[in-house]
Amino acid sequence: MASFQRQKAQRLARADASRKGAVDEGAAAVVQLLNERARFCTTSSCSGRLVLMQSSAADTNSCEIQKKDCRWLMVTHETCAKDDVLAALEKSTGDVVLKFEPFVLHVLCQELQDAQLLHSVAINSGFRNSGITVGRGGKVMMAVRSTHCLEVPLTHQGKLLVSEEYIEFLVHIANGKMEENTRRIDRFYKGLELALxxxxxxxxxxxxxxxxxxxxxxxxxxxxxxxxxxxxxxxxHSEDSRPEEDTENSFDIFAEVLT
Structure with missing residues (x-):
């Protein structure tokens, strides 16, 4: 227990390594609720986002957000408008994909039963791709994930492949997913508060x-x-004297129910 508390203190003392440098507003309440409990420590999170991602950045000196060999032409953690997407696409020089990425949260747990509690709440809240990973050293990690993603190509080598009408339709679908994502986060927070x-x-x-x-x-x-x-x-009584079988470094427990 003392070892877990030391590890938690060290993690929470680190500077936020995300591009934003802070927890997303939509995930802040959940993160705070968990970190206030001695048995949990959040390690990463994203409240959900809409992204226009270009696969190859032509202008390496651009001030646009970079992700390895990709460039984010637009990113928002809220709903957006068709005009926002069209304006961002004007900067396209490569292959651009519109993506919706739902809420994700990773939590270090003191014991397996703690992770199981979070997993149960996550599944009941709609995050049906959530899972638990137990490391060889006993580290227990809980991941809250969902399956309601979206990924659609829009341009190729800077040329728009679809009509504005279709982009408007995609934005409507993506915004609907973002709104559902917000509802699931709210259900997760309330369910977690009650379960804890x-x-x-x-x-x-x-x-x-x-x-x-x-x-x-x-x-x-x-x-x-x-x-x-x-x-x-x-x-x-001789069981303890046997050499430990070195089969796998970790095992995963994942929910198999998909939306």
């Missing part, structure tokens, strides 16, 4: 029961230990 409060209440009640029945717990533990000594064959 319930989990804390249950943990406190269980701790109180244990403190009020110390003799019973002592006897139960002693009886369980005696039963194990009776029913466990002597050769089974």
């Amino acid at each position: 409060a319930t989990s804390t209440s249950v943990s406190s009640s269980a701790e109180g029961r244990e403190k009020s029945h110390p003799v019973y717990l002592h006897r139960r533990k002693r009886r369980t230990s005696q039963e194990q000594d009776v029913h466990t064959p002597p050769e089974d």
Whole structure:
């Protein structure tokens, strides 16, 4: 537990490495809610965005946002208008794709049961591509993801491939996805708030029961230990001396239900 708290403190002390340099406004409430809890630490997030991405940047001195060998002609975390897209496309000199990327959140969890709680809330909120990764060293990472993406090519070598009417249609679809994305974030926040409060209440009640029945717990533990000594064959005690099988560095648990 102390090790997790040190790791959390170190992560939260780092400067924000994103281009924006801060958490998106749409994700800030969820991030704050989790980081206020001792058992969770957010490592990255995006509230969702609409992007016009050009696959090859002709002007390397451009002030446009760069992403490796790509150039973002437009990026917004809110809904947009057809004219915004058309204005950005005027700067196109290569192959441009319109993309909608939904909310994503990565959370480092103290224990697997903590990640399972987040996973359950995420699935119930509509983020059906969420999953849990457990590393070989015991690091538990929870990823909140969705499947309602959009990716459509609009230009090739700077030439517009579709009509303005079609762009207007795409913008309407993308804005609808952005609005649904916002609703899912809101459901996730409310569900998470309730689940965390319930989990804390249950943990406190269980701790109180244990403190009020110390003799019973002592006897139960002693009886369980005696039963194990009776029913466990002597050769089974050699299990710990076997070399650990080095099969995989990690395993993933992913939701298979797709929208």
